[in-house]
Amino acid sequence: xxxxxxxxxxxxxxxxxxxxxxxxxxxxxxxxxxxxxxxxxxxxxxxxxxxxxxxxxxxxxxxxxxxxxxxxxxxxxxxxxxxxxxxxx
Numbered sequence: 038x039x040x041x042x043x044x045x046x047x048x049x050x051x052x053x054x055x056x057x058x059x060x061x062x063x064x065x066x067x068x069x070x071x072x073x074x075x076x077x078x079x080x081x082x083x084x085x086x087x088x089x090x091x092x093x094x095x096x097x098x099x100x101x102x103x104x105x106x107x108x109x110x111x112x113x114x115x116x117x118x119x120x121x122x123x124x125x126x
Contacts, residue, residue, distance in 0.1 A: 038068040040091040049087060052078040066091065 043049045043061040051059040051067070054076045059067050073079060074090065082088045 039071050039074060039093060040066050040068055041088050042066045042091055043087070044089055045087050049082070051082060051088065052076065061088075 041051070041061075043063055043065055046063050048063060049061045051061055051069075053059055053069060053073050059069065061067050069079075074083070079088070083090065
């Protein structure tokens, strides 16, 4: 992923491929796919100086996949043995 920054004083709506939009507040950063940097409307914002590419975004803040997580701690809220009625009432 590439990290981009809004260099303007106002919020930007950054058009992305496949009809998606990234909303960036003033002076904030966002992540886009490297292929998105070739999208003509986004290129136009880069050339105008409204956006700048900071480089590769770090993967440190990435949330782990379910398969990468450790075992679940069962000391929290346990299962109750309450049977809820069902069927016609």
